[in-house]
Amino acid sequence: MKFKDKYAIVGVGYTPQGRVPGRTMLSFHVEAAADAIADAGLTKKDIDGLISYRHFPAAIGEPDVTPYLVAQHLGISPTYMSQEANCARSHLLHAIGALESGLCNYVVISYGHNALSSDSMRKLLYQRGSEEMVYGHFGASADYALAARRAMHMFRTGPETWKHIAVGQRKWANLNPRAMLYDETMTFEDYFNARWVVEPFRLFDNCLVTDGGRACVITTAERARDLRHRPVRIMGIGQHNPSDYVQRASHLAGPTGAKKAGEKALQKAGVTLGDVDACEVYDCFTYTVEITLQDLGFFGPGEGEDWFAGGRIEPGGAMPVNTSGGLLSESYQMGLTQITEAAMQLMGRCGKRQLGPATQTKEPQIILCTDNGGTLQTSACYILGRL
Amino acid sequence: MEYTKPLPAVNADNEQFWKGCADHELRFQKCTQCGFVRWPASIICPECHSGDTELIRANGKGTVYSFVVYHVAYHPEFKDDLPYVVALVELDEGPRILSNIVGCAPGDVACDMPVEVVWEDITGEWSLPKFRPLS
Numbered sequence: 001m002k003f004k005d006k007y008a009i010v011g012v013g014y015t016p017q018g019r020v021p022g023r024t025m026l027s028f029h030v031e032a033a034a035d036a037i038a039d040a041g042l043t044k045k046d047i048d049g050l051i052s053y054r055h056f057p058a059a060i061g062e063p064d065v066t067p068y069l070v071a072q073h074l075g076i077s078p079t080y081m082s083q084e085a086n087c088a089r090s091h092l093l094h095a096i097g098a099l100e101s102g103l104c105n106y107v108v109i110s111y112g113h114n115a116l117s118s119d120s121m122r123k124l125l126y127q128r129g130s131e132e133m134v135y136g137h138f139g140a141s142a143d144y145a146l147a148a149r150r151a152m153h154m155f156r157t158g159p160e161t162w163k164h165i166a167v168g169q170r171k172w173a174n175l176n177p178r179a180m181l182y183d184e185t186m187t188f189e190d191y192f193n194a195r196w197v198v199e200p201f202r203l204f205d206n207c208l209v210t211d212g213g214r215a216c217v218i219t220t221a222e223r224a225r226d227l228r229h230r231p232v233r234i235m236g237i238g239q240h241n242p243s244d245y246v247q248r249a250s251h252l253a254g255p256t257g258a259k260k261a262g263e264k265a266l267q268k269a270g271v272t273l274g275d276v277d278a279c280e281v282y283d284c285f286t287y288t289v290e291i292t293l294q295d296l297g298f299f300g301p302g303e304g305e306d307w308f309a310g311g312r313i314e315p316g317g318a319m320p321v322n323t324s325g326g327l328l329s330e331s332y333q334m335g336l337t338q339i340t341e342a343a344m345q346l347m348g349r350c351g352k353r354q355l356g357p358a359t360q361t362k363e364p365q366i367i368l369c370t371d372n373g374g375t376l377q378t379s380a381c382y383i384l385g386r387l
Numbered sequence: 388m389e390y391t392k393p394l395p396a397v398n399a400d401n402e403q404f405w406k407g408c409a410d411h412e413l414r415f416q417k418c419t420q421c422g423f424v425r426w427p428a429s430i431i432c433p434e435c436h437s438g439d440t441e442l443i444r445a446n447g448k449g450t451v452y453s454f455v456v457y458h459v460a461y462h463p464e465f466k467d468d469l470p471y472v473v474a475l476v477e478l479d480e481g482p483r484i485l486s487n488i489v490g491c492a493p494g495d496v497a498c499d500m501p502v503e504v505v506w507e508d509i510t511g512e513w514s515l516p517k518f519r520p521l522s
Contacts, residue, residue, distance in 0.1 A: 125461050130396035131427070134515055135487050137473045138461035146475060150453040153498035199456035199470075199493075245427060247475055247483045252453065 004268060007096050008224035008231035008387060009343040010217050011040025013110075017212030017331045018180045021117040024062050025055065028112025028213030030073040036108060036215035037074075041228030047217075049080040049098050049107030051091050053334050054373075057127065059118035070110060080104040087373020089335050089380045093237055095218040105219060111336045112213030121209060140284060141206055143375040145198045147252035148287035154253040155302035158200060162286035163191045164308035165321075166204040166328060169283065171314045173325025175353035180208055181329045205286040207327035214333035216340055221387060232343045235271065235366070236383040238264025246375045257379025258295040258370060265368070265381035273297055276383075277364040278320040278345065278355055280338035282371045283327045292370050293321070296381070315353070316360040323353055335371030335380070342367040342384045390509045392464045400428040403442060408514045411506045413445035415482055426482035447504035448521065449478040456493045472496050476518050490519030 013036025015028050029052060037047055055065040063069060067081045080098040084090060095107040115121050125138045132138070152158045170186040173179035186204065194203035224231035240260035242251045251257070266272060273296065283289045290304045298319070299307040313321035324330040324341040331337065345355050345364050356363040369382040395405045404426075407414030417424045420437035424445075431438045454474035460466035472488040474496065488496050489505065501521035508514045 130393060131401065132485055133393040133462070134395055134509075135473055135485055135517075136392070136457060136460075136462065136465040136468060136471060137485055142455050142457065142473060145455040146453045146473075149455060150498065153453070196456070196458035196470075199458060247485050248426065 003096050003100060004235055004270065005233045005387070006221055007099055007218055007234045008221045009234070009339070009384070010219055010224045010227045010229060010231050011036045011042065012340045012343055013037070013039060013213075013215035014178065015112070015213040017178065017210055019116050020114070020211035023114050023117070023211060025058060025112055025114050025118070025120065026063060026065050026069060026073065028114065028211070029065055029070045029110045030112075032112055032213030032215035033070060033074055033108050033110040036217050039228070040217040042106060042217065044074055044076050046106045047074070047076050047108050048078050049095065049104035050076065050078045051081070051094055051107060051109045052083045053091065053109070053111035053336065054084050054086055056113055056115070056120050057123035059114060059120045062118075065112070078104065080107070088241065088378050089371040089373050090239065091335070092218070092234060092339070092382055093239065096234065096237070099218065099220060105223065107218045108215055109218065109336065110213065110215040111334050114211045115209045115332065116211045140375070141201055142198045143246055144285045144287060145201045146246070147291075147376060148285070149200055151253040151287065151291065152200065157287070157290060157302065157304055159192065159202070161290055161305040161308060162205055163188050164305070165283070165286040165289045165313070166191050168308065168311065168314040168317070169322045169326045170329045172320075172323045172353055173329035175315060175359070176324050176330060179325040179330040180210065181325065201285060204328070207284045208329070208332050210332040212331055212333065214336040214340055216336065216343060224387065229347045229349070231387040232346045233385050233387040234382065235385045236265040236267070236269025238262060238266075238268065238381045239379065240264070241378045243377050246377070249375070249377075251376055254291050254301065255295045256291055256376040257372065258292045258381065261370070261379040261381040262296040265383050269383035271366060271383060275366050276368045277362045278323060278367050280323065280342045280367060280369045281321055281326070282335055282338055283322055286328065288372065288376070289321065291376070292372070296368070320355060320359070320361050323350070323355060338369040338371060339382065342369045346384060346386050392509070393462070394510070395513055400430070404428055405513070407444070408516055409512065411514060413447055413478070413504060413516055414442050415445060415480065416440045417443045424481040426484055443480065445478050445480045445482075449476045449502060449518070451475070451488065451496060451498055451500045451502060452477040452483055453498060454488060454496050474518065476502060484516070487517045488519070489517050495520070
């Protein structure tokens with residue numbers, strides 16, 4: 001089944017984000033979803049599909065965030081509903097499948113978390129297997145740091161490469177009033193002066209922890225034409241899930257799942273890397289951005305430091321990357337940070353950070369997005385374009 | 388002194404491994420069909436799907452595949468250990484296991500460095516395999 005250009009993103013939903021205490025995880029899902037529905041120019045009566053992102057452990061006193069609970073609070077009765085239990089990041093693919101099969105016409109994809117103000121993240125850390133916790137091993141930073149360290153052993157990479165990613169993305173965040181670090185500039189010196197977290201990662205190699213939510217609405221290209229904003233067409237999707245147990249994995253220093261996912265997405269879209277105007281790359285850590293772009297084929301192993309140098313990914317650069325500031329400098333909304341930013345850029349709604357003349361960059365026709373989960377165990381790539 | 392860090396949580400899959408550790412032995416499942424030595428423990432071989440398995444005892448020697456240095460204690464009981472090293476150790480028999488590198492400064496650890504097991508008896512019941520530079 002060919003789905004190229006048959007489906008489109010038509011609305012984006014935001015919530016207050018950053019440190020937003022006194023809110024449940026559910027409330028961010030619900031507010032973001034309602035905002036996305038209104039943004040698309042739709043009403044709740046139109047929404048017959050709901051996909052909620054993987055949820056984290058509910059904080060004390062809060063319910064488990066299931067899609068039916070989100071639906072209940074939105075006052076909708078979808079004919080299609082789904083949620084992934086873990087990090088597969090298949091939501092756009094599921095939305096297309098549901099639309100293609102005729103199960104529904106308008107799908108909302110939602111994410112929300114009160115990660116900064118609740119005890120949810122601590123619960124998540126302590127859910128690690130005992131084979132890890134007995135050695136004091138907790139959380140994603142250290143797993144990705146293990147991957148990054150192996151990469152440092154295999155090819156030329158490390159903080160001298162990652163500083164360009166951290167600083168470059170911060171420059172985008174400084175143009176985005178919604179970004180958690182909008183007011184905080186960063187120099188290379190700041191990057192190196194920041195404290196170690198799990199070496200080889202310093203503080204600014206790590207993504208933000210956020211209270212907030214994000215959502216978007218997907219429908220057919222045909223229906224999209226009647227809605228409020230210029231639709232964003234879904235040109236291609238690819239996925240690859242190496243899955244391997246981190247301890248046994250051979251993909252930590254690449255090639256990760258991004259390689260096959262990227263090849264498939266570009267092939268489905270019928271375009272090449274040369275046609276891509278900007279990238280929104282899942283950036284849980286700086287190294288993730290490097291290895292993803294490397295595996296996509298933008299540069300060879302060890303060539304990242306030279307490729308990033310000179311501001312290539314920054315405002316004014318030849319290949320803008322993570323134009324909202326990304327997970328490192330805007331906010332952590334899982335893969336929806338990337339998808340919604342690409343959609344907003346292609347709709348032309350990004351203000352000071354808008355790709356094109358406003359930022360001395362190419363007017364965007366095609367944006368490549370990625371998403372990954374686990375420790376590079378799952379990867380997805382999406383090619384989005386102007387309709 | 389009471390041991391207050393997390394303890395191994397034993398389940399039907401990993402029981403043989405932790406029982407082995409109590410005897411200061413690194414026990415792994417080896418597929419008798421294809422010879423693959425697997426970790427984590429599992430009901431079948433992920434390489435060939437055979438369920439025919441024998442337990443082998445690893446010699447306790449290997450190399451550091453990768454390592455990190457913790458500067459943040461995500462669990463309060465590890466605060467006094469900072470900075471400490473968590474590593475993936477590739478054993479001579481094939482499997483890679485997560486552990487700590489002890490007996491040297493964090494700055495002296497390197498990828499591919501030869502290491503050997505050293506047992507830490509944490510309670511009367513449990514022992515953890517840790518690794519130190521090969522003497």
